[in-house]
Amino acid sequence: MRGHRRAGAQRGQSKPVSVDHYENFPVASVLCPPALRPAVTAIYWFARTADDLADEGDASAATRLRDLDAFHADLLAVAAGSVPSPRWAALFERLRPVLQQFKLPLNLLTDLLSAFRQDVVKNRYADRAELLDYCRRSANPIGRLLLHLYGVGSGEALRQSDAICTALQLANFWQDLSVDRPRGRHYVPQADARRHGLVVDAPELEQSTRTGPAANALLADLIHWARELMQGGAPLVHTLPGRAGWELRLVVQGGLRILEKTDALGAAALTQRPRVGALDAPLLLWRALWMRAPRPRPVNETP
Numbered sequence: 001m002r003g004h005r006r007a008g009a010q011r012g013q014s015k016p017v018s019v020d021h022y023e024n025f026p027v028a029s030v031l032c033p034p035a036l037r038p039a040v041t042a043i044y045w046f047a048r049t050a051d052d053l054a055d056e057g058d059a060s061a062a063t064r065l066r067d068l069d070a071f072h073a074d075l076l077a078v079a080a081g082s083v084p085s086p087r088w089a090a091l092f093e094r095l096r097p098v099l100q101q102f103k104l105p106l107n108l109l110t111d112l113l114s115a116f117r118q119d120v121v122k123n124r125y126a127d128r129a130e131l132l133d134y135c136r137r138s139a140n141p142i143g144r145l146l147l148h149l150y151g152v153g154s155g156e157a158l159r160q161s162d163a164i165c166t167a168l169q170l171a172n173f174w175q176d177l178s179v180d181r182p183r184g185r186h187y188v189p190q191a192d193a194r195r196h197g198l199v200v201d202a203p204e205l206e207q208s209t210r211t212g213p214a215a216n217a218l219l220a221d222l223i224h225w226a227r228e229l230m231q232g233g234a235p236l237v238h239t240l241p242g243r244a245g246w247e248l249r250l251v252v253q254g255g256l257r258i259l260e261k262t263d264a265l266g267a268a269a270l271t272q273r274p275r276v277g278a279l280d281a282p283l284l285l286w287r288a289l290w291m292r293a294p295r296p297r298p299v300n301e302t303p
Contacts, residue, residue: 011269014109018270029183029190031243031244031246031247032243032244032247033242033243033244036149038098038149038259039098039101039102039149040146040149041093042091042094042098042247043095043098043104043142043146045091045093045094045095045247046075046091046109046112047112047142048073049088049091050068050071050112050113050116051116051119053067053068053071053116054068054116054117054120055116055119060199061120061121064120065117065120065121068113068116068117068120070085070087071113072086072110072113073085074087075092075094075095075109075110075113077092078092078093078096078099079099079106081107095262102149103150104145104148105144105145105148108141108145108148109141109145110138110146111137111140112137112138112141112142114137115134115137115138116138118134118137118138120125122134123184123185123186123187123271124186124187124190124200125183125186125187125189125190126190126191127189127191127192128189128191128192128225131187131189132166135165135166135169135170136162136166138169138171138271139165139166139168140161140162140165140166142165143161143162143164143165144158144161144162146161146244147161147240147300149157150240150241150244152239154238154239156241157224157236159233160232160233160234160235160236160239161233161236162233163229163230163232163233164229164230164233164234164236164251164252164255165230165233166229167226167227167230167233167255168230168251168255170185170222170225170226170229171226171230171255171258171259171262172258173187173188173225174219174222174258174259174269175258175261175262175269175273175274176270176273177269177273178269178270178272178273179272180269180274181201184201184254186200186201186223188200188218192218192221192222193218195218196214196215196217196218196221197214198214198215198218203270206254209239212267215266215267215270216266216267219262219263219265219267219269220263220266222245222261223259223262226255226259227259230252230255230256230259233252234252234291235293236248237291238291238293246288249283249288249291250285251290252288253284253287253288253289253291254276254284256287257276257280257283257284258274258276261274261275261276262274
């Protein structure tokens with residue numbers, strides 16, 4: 001569940017993360033139902049703090065893993081009704097009533113922690129299946145937790161939520177190529193790169209293929225993959241009630257806009273980071289407004 005950060009939090013810092021800390025997942029906005037806002041904020045505080053333990057500061061990998069183990073132990077303690085350690089007491093005491101009131105599936109929170117541990121020890125992916133498994137634990141739990149809060153749990157809704165969350169994660173990866181590659185993080189599947197005659201971690205990749213057809217084709221394929229996932233999950237906006245559905249419309253359109261801007265850059269996305277900002281807001285609102293429900297299929301129409 002990585003996201004581009006404007007400023008890194010200090011390791012172990014016990015204060016809420018700002019709403020725009022993870023820019024592709026707006027949380028606790030004016031569109032979030034007030035009754036659910038504390039629960040949504042507590043979940044994001046949990047996720048962002050754990051993500052910072054895995055990804056921020058100068059700590060060694062061993063220290064990061066120990067911190068994540070301690071964080072995991074505190075989660076299990078609170079879920080069992082025990083007292084967490086002082087280090088993250090404020091965070092977990094805020095999460096405790098949410099766990100109790102909404103009976104959050106604990107496995108979704110532990111899946112997130114599993115993905116954050118993977119961030120510490122793994123920095124490249126062999127193929128799409130491997131990357132999708134990471135997204136299953138790093139992104140999809142957030143959508144499923146939110147659906148749980150809204151009382152939506154049908155198999156189709158969960159499938160669509162997973163598609164949206166995975167698409168957002170992939171969109172963030174392609175958006176952050178210029179940020180992640182210098183840090184040694186390579187989310188472009190190696191098999192995809194090989195199909196285009198490229199090596200994902202070649203140090204000369206930016207110079208040799210910045211405007212080359214192979215890199216352009218690779219980025220186009222990756223963006224098409226993410227866009228298809230997003231469009232496959234988009235009908236969920238018509239399932240969620242009221243404000244939740246409208247917020248999800250903006251999330252979906254924001255992700256599609258990121259893909260659109262990354263696509264426009266092509267291979268230049270290896271050295272430039274596309275952004276969605278205030279100037280894009282009118283377009284996003286217009287597109288969100290005109291998201292139409294799927295056409296009902298006649299009874300005698302075959303899929």
